[in-house]
Amino acid sequence: MTQPVIQTKGLRRTYGAFVATDNVDFSLMAGERRALIGPNGAGKTTFLNLLTGQVTPTSGSVWLGGDDVSKVPMHRRVRRGVARTFQLNTLLRESSVLENVQLAVLEQRGLGGRLFGGRGAQREAAEKAMELLQKLSMSSHAARRVAELPYGRQRLVEIAIALALQPKVLLLDEPAAGVPPADSHLVMDTIAQLPGDIAVLIIEHDMKLVFRFAQRISVLVRGRMLAEGTPAEIAKDPQVREVYLGRSHHG
């Protein structure tokens, strides 16, 4: 059997007496499309932060390929192929769309720290960034300042940046949150067309998006992994229906 690209073993994170993540075993295979759902406060974002290294585990471990990366800082996990988008946009708002993506390309190529020149490298990176933006139908916005873009478009910039990092694992934290309904198809279409070799984990409340996108669904409740299965299995699971779907409006 092939190895998961990212995996957690007995992962636990507490804040004082509060258990945010409770003994979670989780694995994601290359090219997999997975959704992580759960009621508000279930610990979904904390779990994501544990995967990226923004939060360090109280106990348990995070594995990339065959390596324990539990103590590896976030920026180095990025270089090893873990990219994410944020629930709230985290962009260089005063820079152009193109520059946001170009800086990501430069870092992915290990050129971001170059002290001199880099004239050719910067042009090549800008061209690569433009190529990516074209794929996302964003090239006509390339020269605009991020702050001037409508929110839905900004979310696409987040995704473009993450793709520029050429990740093995892409973590999407509520990519459609806050996007006006008229624009949400932009985000949905982009997610549906993500490259097939990237493992994608998406946190999402919009069940329409989850069921359209995910091959498998993991359900997190109060820090624990309650269930995992295909969308059909999860929809039928009585426990899930009780704690999650039964109470929500999405069911």
Added chain:
Amino acid sequence: MSTHPAIDDLLSTRRLRPVESLPWLLAAAAYFLFPQYLQLGSQILIMVLFALSFDLLLGYGGIVTLGHAAYFGAGAYAAGLMAKYGWGEPLSALMLSGLVAGLLGIVAGAVILRTKGLALLMLGMAVSLLLFELANHAVGITGGADGLQGMSVSPLFGHFDFDMFGRTAYLYTLVVLLLAWILVRHLVNAPFGRSLAGIRQNPARMQALGVSVWLRRLVAFGISSFLAGIAGALSAQTNQFVSLSVFSLELSGIVIVILVLGGVGRLYGGFVGALVYMVAQDALSKDQPAFWLFWIGLLLILTVLFNRGGLLGVFDLLSRRFKRREDAQ
């Protein structure tokens, strides 16, 4: 693939504009127009260099510290001590003094850049206070409160004596400033400088790109300290004297005032700020030894409240308005 205009747009910032030659032409002209003011001129150029080094930190790195005099002072004392104890050759001493300051910056920066906000401000200040007291205490080496005297700087290239009119000093300082400015201009337009500006805007974003924010800021801190040390060393060599005030909080404050007055994050803020500050000091303090600071204070308040771009920002505003009027016609 054909080049998209957005790409050219993005890459165009590195192109040299004709207006960028203006400060250099003025500085060169000043040499001939104001021969009696060359000593003041050298001091202005030194402050420009010091402000330029600070601009790299504050304007590009977004690192707010109050203690940059530590590295200016380290360079000044390094150059002073070398000249006093037999190393009179100015160029090599200048480089070495810069390296001493840069090394100090890397050691200090490694610690203080792990903090942010108030802690960063305080730790930066603490470094300069430590050095001040160290220099004050080591009377046998530094001369303590009397200052470091008895320096002997050899002629530049073995030919050009540091004359009493300050001609050599002025040209020497001007050329060193030009080289430093070329260096900084390259740095801020290179991937390094652009990522630094990204960190200033949003450190979390750059971290999510795989950037070690701490390391990149540390590199900036080291380079900035090196340049501050060069400025300090120039001050020691051209004045043939170093006083404890090179480590003072006042000097750390002055460089911020100069940069904010001139305009932060635009490479030229130091030119305008230092010129205004030092000429005001020279002209106004003759009649009013302390009160001239009132006018600087007033100017600073107006700048911070009404024009964050500094005095250079005024030109931006005017040129934009001018352009709009042209467009309207």
